[in-house]
Amino acid sequence: MKALVCDEPGRLSLAERPEPVRAEGEVLVRIRHVGICGTDFHIFGGKHPFLEYPRVMGHELSGTVEEAPPGSVLKPGDPVYIVPYLSCGTCQACRIGLTNACCNIRVLGVHCDGGMAELVSVPEPNVIPTGNIPLADAAMIEFLAIGAHGIRRGAVTARDRVLVTGAGPIGMAALLFAKARGAEVTVMDTREDRLAFARDRLGADAVLLADADAEDNARSLTGSDWFDVAVDATGAAPPIERGFGFLAHGARYVLLSVVRDRISFSDPEFHKREATLLASRNAQPDDFAEVVRQMQAGRIPTRALNTHRGQLADGVGLFGEWSRPEARVIKAILDL
Template identity: 40%
Template sequence: MKYIVCEKPGQFILKEKKKPKRKPGEALLKIKKVGICGTDFHAYAGNQAFFSYPRILGHELASQVVEIDENPQGIKAGDNVVVMPYISCQKCVACRNGKTNCCSNIQVLGVHTDGGMQDYITVPTALLLRAEGLSDNQMAVVEPLAIGAHAVRRSGVKAGEAIVVVGCGPIGIGIMKLAQIAGAKVIGIDMNQNRLDYVLRDIGIDHAILGGKNAVEKVAEITGGDLATAVFDATGHKGALESGPDYMSHGGRYILVGLSKGELAFKHPDIHAKETTILCSRNATFEDFENVISILRKGKFPIESFVTHNASFSEMIANFDQWLDPKSGVIKATVDF
């Protein structure tokens, strides 16, 4: 079978190997489509945290079961499934407390261990979710939307409150739409006007603001001087992360979803005066995946406009550098297998 490996930063290679053989408790899957995410871009660029080379990327997977044992989910050969790509130890303190998304020994497909950019893959059966009724594109975006769902759930967003989401990439878009479904008034901030236009037009958020020196004043104007009771960073950019509390009201919450490799610095009197609650949101749980699958089945997410670029398995390497360029207009790229 064929697979694509990131040998080192800036280098993909198409190779061949034997089809994997599953072990007891595992399923053999045929990969149908892989979503390309920020983690893949960062790994290719050489600035992804928790990463080593060579690595087969890909953790946003649309797949079909080829072989599987009897299982509690009732999944059978031929079923389409979504893979929750976070392999947790089930033993550490986080796992014992139901927070498998931040297991101290976590192994994420395509990051810590090889992922889905290959014809076939074996994964623990316990990581599979039934995906009947979903298209390949919908299956391939469940994981990034689940990250947004986890952030929204962790933040405790309530109907009627004003929130800011900094970053209109795929994760930020997911946060915006899911917060909107929860009843929040959503303000999006980005440096790319085309993405701001998209979230206004296709996601239907309330306000979109071009980032810069006047952004805080605009948020204040929209909220009647209160600012946002919850601010989400979906950029992972150091400057954006450090300025996020500026959009936040007194008594508000700051939710860090984007990941930066470096240190962050905040002016303590400013965050102390607001009695800031700082939350980090990492990965997602089965509850978040199931929530997203339900939302997709109900047609509440604009999948047609969200997936902007697609390439076949054989064309991916030639297209990847273009997808890195914001001028390409990429929101979500996918690869067909």
């Protein structure tokens, strides 16, 4: 079968790989669409800290069932999406339901080869029917679920004033699911084109340019009350640290992004606000289900989010092109 392989940082190849053999309890899926996310670009750029090359990337996946276990409710030809987090089911985290934070987690396309290939074989519980959602849209469910999980972690309500920092795909997902809960949402980023997209296409109530005047502008915007919930999706330590200054008294601060670094903040300022700091990792089944519900209700502008499309066979050239800021990629999808 054909697979797009990252042989080493900065070098991709379209290679022939053996077809996977379905193990007991697994479903063999023919991949139809693969979403490309920041993790994939980090792997391509050599910036991912927990990865061995060569690697077949791809964890935002939809396809059709090729072969299922005897007695499975899944049948050949069924349209499905894949939950790419392979949890062990036995560790302390799994025992309390935190399969998204499994102590032994393997993520497709990161810890093991993923779905930028014609076929993958994964455990049956990780293969979910798409229902009436188009397969191309289903390839976006995973990144949207990460945003939905972060908003759930932040316990966002309709009375909240929410700040989302970082207007990449994950930040945009957080924006959409905060809006779905009725919150008033402000988006902050360094890129004016991303801010315009968040406001004009995704319904952000306000936008803030992350420049030297951001604090003054936020103070004016909120009447000096600041934000009830802040969500960081920047993937960088400096803006994470800066975000503590935007918290209202009693605020929740959700870190959707993770950095291989230490972060620091003023303990007196944090304490006087009685703020709460929350990590948000991957997503859980309820978050995937929430994404599907919102898609079915027509509240996710999938056509607007999917800005770039191409064929897997052209991926070697497209990856370099799409990784440039000038390409203005929101969500790129490779088709098979």
